[in-house]
Amino acid sequence: MLLESLFAGETFSGRFPNPSFSFLNTIKQYINEEFSEGDPVVVSSQISYFELTRRMKQIRTRIYEDQSLKLYLFPLFESFDMDPDDLYVDLFRLRCVPAGFHMASGSESVLYIHRDPWYANPENQINLWIPITLVKPGAGFAIYPSYFSTPISNNSHLFDYSHWMETGGFQASTHSRLAEKVFPKPDAFPNDPHRFSVSGDFGDYFLFSSHHLHGTEENNQGFSRFSLEIRLVLGEAIRNHRGPKNTDNHSTGTTLFDMKHIKTGEILSQDIIQNYVKSSALL
């Protein structure tokens, strides 16, 4: 079964099924409208960071407010053998990575290699990465699969999810306490002969366990990349404590209270969440 393979570290790429294309087309349209003076991948690399942040916020708001958008994803989830009746997701994350962003000061933390669980995400979270515009090989993100079951020394013990939220959360860029934020990273650069780059274009997807060690790559392709990330868990896997073993994550707190049932918007019960968190903690 696909979920079992994901939990074992396998990754999957493919194309959106036709009925799910309305999801992509709508997001593309929002982007085109917000960068209407030209090609969004060019315009977004030329405007100021402040202006880019403002426009991205507008687009994200439209995505969050469009209640019917997620319905188009159901055929995609079903093609993964994932039942939308048991699926929990947090806010869809639309990102724009401008050309040459890695040269700007303060961009280091964006490039940090990490496992999402170091940021208090559940060990069995699955990430669905969706390029909205062309992302050439080397300009997307990299996975270090050799570390899937091998620990790597890191500073995730400094990460506390409640402090993270007090200082602006995941998409903060202007919060007054931004400088206090802890971005977990490995103590030394990983050495993995099997490292590979994830890239793609409109209509593609890439599915992987967020327990994989991974990190954003520099953007040297000469224009921006827009991509969307959907973080999901299956209720059944949380209830039954299924998924990759915690190898090296010492973060505090959990994002599970932010993960909402894709149909009803409800969260898992406090007991179920706390049992899961307890079961995945390192002693």
Ligand SMILES: [Fe+2]
């Ligand atoms: Fe990540």
